[in-house]
Amino acid sequence: MPLFVDLDGTLIKTDLLAESALALVKQAPWMIFVMGIWLLRGKAHLKARIAERVSLEIDTLPLQNEFVAYLRAQHASGRAIHLATASDACLAQPVADRLGLFQSVLCSDGKRNLRSEVKLAAILKITNGSPFDYAGNARADFPIWARARQAIVVNPGSGVAHGARQRTEVTQIFDDRPPLWRIWLKQTRLHQWMKNLLIGVPLLTSHAFNTSNLMAVALAFIAFGLVASATYMLNDLLDLASDRRHPRKCRRPFAAGNLGIVPGCIGMVLLLLGGLFLAASISLWFLLALLSYLALTLSYSLYFKTYVLIDVLLLALLYTVRIIAGAIVINVDISSWLLAFSMFTFLSLALVKRGAELVTMEKLEREGAKGRDYQLSDAQAISSMGISAGYLAALVLALYVDSPAVIGHYSHPRLLWLLCPLMLYWTSRLWIKTSRGEMHDDPLVFSLRDRGSWIVFVAMAIVTFIAI
Structure with missing residues (x-):
């Protein structure tokens, strides 16, 4: 059974758009106004323009270690694991390369913001409509969980775990955050x-x-x-x-x-x-x-x-x-x-x-x-x-x-x-x-x-x- 894994807030405990935007503003504070102009052309365009101008230290990004350990065990057993994220390819691919667990990477490309229903469509294209499991952390993942066979919930926001249970079977919840x-x-x-x-x-x-x-x-x-x-x-x-x-x-x-x-x-x-x-x-x-x-x-x-x-x-x-x-x-x-x-x-x-x-x-x-x-x-x-x-x-x-x-x-x-x-x-x-x-x-x-x-x-x- 293929497992599709979200990136921001799930695999890593941060958001790559926020990280890259912060890095860009630190380099050139006036870019905050330029980012507003980029956003007018869509969030995917914004992510791409920011990603091509910054270099994040991928190796130090905080991982959800309990969940990563689970993924390593699943990978060792021969399970197909795919990364499915709304982050831009320039940032998502290096994270995938860091772990070496994923057969493919589905991500935003400057034109398409791979989030929610758009991400679901990309997943269904890969699976040809066959059953799949999905690991996520946010309300934007609800449409995907509604079509998934099983859900894995990682560091969920308020009400997310309950919402996932209403849409499919939740098999595991990983949460390593302090109160x-x-x-x-x-x-x-x-x-x-x-x-x-x-x-x-x-x-x-x-x-x-x-x-x-x-x-x-x-x-x-x-x-x-x-x-x-x-x-x-x-x-x-x-x-x-x-x-x-x-x-x-x-x-x-x-x-x-x-x-x-x-x-x-x-x-x-x-x-x-x-x-x-x-x-x-x-x-x-x-x-x-x-x-x-x-x-x-x-x-x-x-x-x-x-x-x-x-x-x-x-x-x-x-x-x-x-x-x-x-x-x-x-x-x-x-x-x-x-x-x-x-x-x-x-x-x-x-x-x-x-x-x-x-x-x-x-x-x-x-x-x-x-x-x-x-x-x-x-x-x-x-x-x-x-x-x-x-x-x-x-x-x-x-x-x-x-x-x-x-x-x-x-x-x-x-x-x-x-x-x-x-x-x-x-x-x-x-x-x-x-x-x-x-x-x-x-x-x-x-x-x-x-x-x-x-x-x-x-x-x-x-x-x-x-x-x-």
């Missing part, structure tokens, strides 16, 4: 919202505690979080290819195919609009600060990420913008001490991030970080610069403790000297962990999981509280 709420929770990276606690730093250092300021800082925290989550989603979309080659980042929702590109883009826009609307309700100046953060993030993601040193300076600046925004929210002047301490600290953390990536690449025996302009030979220089930046932050802290500026805010300012060795220890610990290859590629995530870091943070909080 949807968990996918979105992971993709929005709520743990990264911890970075937005920096918005409250000016409130702590100025001791300007009152109900109004606390409420404003809380709303600003949420606004920054929503916009930051949107930018993380954009960054993941732009980094799809490199993430899929990474030993850990390949498990991110977009890279793993657990979250589709189209719903992801919709969610990204909603998060962005929600954050900007909330920022506007706080103050115009805070909205401008958030827009500045957004502009810096976009320039980093779209352009400067690949430039040595400029990327880490921008990362440090993105952290510092949060502190500046926090000062704007409560309408206080930000001190030069705080700005200097912040820049050196965040520069060290940004260099930790790059250093950890290079250590990972060295273990994988690669020459450099994909998507970056760093080489393994840069590791020692990055380590030296990062350690120096962290120690300079400790020096700034020491100079601040010994300055007249500290007297008006603390009853026992001399106790703040204890913060300096704690800062030196924490910086040194991060870099030793990095050099050993024990550092997470995000130093914030590492710090939140690291018992030694928590001991340092708690000790710093106790010292500061007693000094007040």
Whole structure:
């Protein structure tokens, strides 16, 4: 009994049209308008024009591994398996070649969009009206299942499995996706919202505690979080290819195919609009600060990420913008001490991030970080610069403790000297962990999981509280 297999969302856990369109827009953002013109001539024409202009890394596309294992077993038993997809031939054929399981490939050709009833007609032409089985995942497959002897449902959308059962016998259902709420929770990276606690730093250092300021800082925290989550989603979309080659980042929702590109883009826009609307309700100046953060993030993601040193300076600046925004929210002047301490600290953390990536690449025996302009030979220089930046932050802290500026805010300012060795220890610990290859590629995530870091943070909080 021949088995016809859908490609997008079934054999692979992503959509080739969305993947190729994203790749084209990444190459030339203005092509998004050209794609609208192509679409006027039909979806098949759109797919063909996009496919001939991009080169996807077929070998890293996420497969539905349970289903692929089933297909391999069926192929080994001598069953005839055919790939039937609405994707363009330029993309579908390489996927088929990657697996080597299919006797033929039915696909769109620039004139005919092989979907739903059109795909059914192509299948019936191959089988001469004889019985066949079909594996799919979407409502567009309903007409095919209505004529199929049996159905195999893979990673189905809402109501798809029920709809398939109403049309034919469903023999197997393959679904390897985590719960949807968990996918979105992971993709929005709520743990990264911890970075937005920096918005409250000016409130702590100025001791300007009152109900109004606390409420404003809380709303600003949420606004920054929503916009930051949107930018993380954009960054993941732009980094799809490199993430899929990474030993850990390949498990991110977009890279793993657990979250589709189209719903992801919709969610990204909603998060962005929600954050900007909330920022506007706080103050115009805070909205401008958030827009500045957004502009810096976009320039980093779209352009400067690949430039040595400029990327880490921008990362440090993105952290510092949060502190500046926090000062704007409560309408206080930000001190030069705080700005200097912040820049050196965040520069060290940004260099930790790059250093950890290079250590990972060295273990994988690669020459450099994909998507970056760093080489393994840069590791020692990055380590030296990062350690120096962290120690300079400790020096700034020491100079601040010994300055007249500290007297008006603390009853026992001399106790703040204890913060300096704690800062030196924490910086040194991060870099030793990095050099050993024990550092997470995000130093914030590492710090939140690291018992030694928590001991340092708690000790710093106790010292500061007693000094007040």
